[in-house]
Amino acid sequence: METCKIKTLENNERMSTQQLLQTIYAKIEEGYTDFEIDACGQHNIGGSLWAREKGNKLTFKVTNPGQRVGSMAMAGTKILVEGSAPADVGWLNSGAEIVVKGDCGDTAAHCAAGGKIYVGGRVGTRSGALMKHDPKFNPPQFWVLKNTGSFSFEFMGGGIGVICGYGCDYMPSVMGERSCVGMVGGVIYFRGKIADVAPSVTVLPLDSEDMAFLDKGFDNFLKAIDKESLKQELTDYSQWKKIVPKPLNEREETFSVADFRRTNWVEGGIFGDFIEEDFRVYPLTTTGEGRLNKPIWNKETCIDCKICLNNCPQKAISECEKIYSSDDTKCIGCGICAAVCPRASWTMHSNIREIS
Ligand code: SF4
Ligand code: SF4
Structure with a gap:
């Protein structure tokens, strides 16, 4: 051709x-x-x-x-x-x-x-x-x-x-x-x-x-x-x-990750709060302290419709006698509970502020 x-x-x-x-x-x-x-x-x-x-x-x-x-x-x-x-x-x-x-x-x-x-x-x-x-x-x-x-x-x-x-x-x-x-x-x-x-x-x-x-x-x-x-x-x-x-x-300049964290890491800088173990690789989506956001529930506005409970992708939400809570070990801070709640009873809060 x-x-x-x-x-x-x-x-x-x-x-x-x-x-x-x-x-x-x-x-x-x-x-x-x-x-x-x-x-x-x-x-x-x-x-x-x-x-x-x-x-x-x-x-x-x-x-x-x-x-x-x-x-x-x-x-x-x-x-x-x-x-x-x-x-x-x-x-x-x-x-x-x-x-x-x-x-x-x-x-x-x-x-x-x-x-x-x-x-x-x-x-x-x-x-x-x-x-x-x-x-x-x-x-x-x-x-x-x-x-x-x-x-x-x-x-x-x-x-x-x-x-x-x-x-x-x-x-x-x-x-x-x-x-x-x-x-x-x-x-x-x-x-x-x-x-x-x-x-x-x-x-x-x-x-x-x-x-x-x-x-x-x-x-x-x-x-x-x-x-x-x-x-x-x-x-x-x-x-x-x-x-x-x-x-x-x-090489003259080598130093361990532990030394780097202790001497070079910007205190409070990006990810700085989460690096506690030198050889641990954090997952992309994380629970507990590693979450970017965490949900907080307000009992005054909740109407017990269970929409949040049925939509949480992590099955992190539980209810006991009309009191709702989110399990920190399962919750990934995705915010779906806050998005689906018809009464804005769940609000998302920065987890970094909470732990610093
Ligand atoms: S933030 Fe996401 S994972 Fe956490 S409780 Fe709400 S819906 Fe479930
Ligand atoms: S979706 Fe909102 S109003 Fe419904 S149970 Fe959950 S927190 Fe309460």
């Missing part, structure tokens, strides 16, 4: 993001697999789609996209952005190959869990943050020709970052400031100077396995961004190092 070409601005009429995505879905249903999209800022192009016929691949050639190009994009999808793209390129990428020939805005590859993201320019702040690796799949890869903004790769749990620092000799850090804070997994290869990385990571020289990985990866990366002529310059591995997280026992 021929390429499906979509122009999103005609006669000064701009297609909305929703209209564009619905057009794409409909065309995929018709059997189209190749798209050329002349966008004007529409979001989510190329995200979470699969081809109608098993085994088919979806390809998108995009100009002028909006945010989240290829967000949650799936294996079998290839996206090529001619030029630059704004924030969230490949957010939560699940397996697509995404190529941006120019720069990316903030949070490129944020939360990426699979696939490859190739960038022919720079990426903004918090790029690579929260990348992760599910061992059932190949780790996500994030290749950047130039540099990242600050806070890059924070809370990285897995995957591979490659920051080439091309043309960035003048910069104090090719990974911005405060990079790798909270990094617990994965590896970042970088070329050039870095500064102010988190103390919980360590910088090491490359070994032969690293060089073999990069050598192979560079062929695909540089081809994708039309910069094959740079291979010789970029594969001088004496200029490269890698960042990995330190093992837990080598």
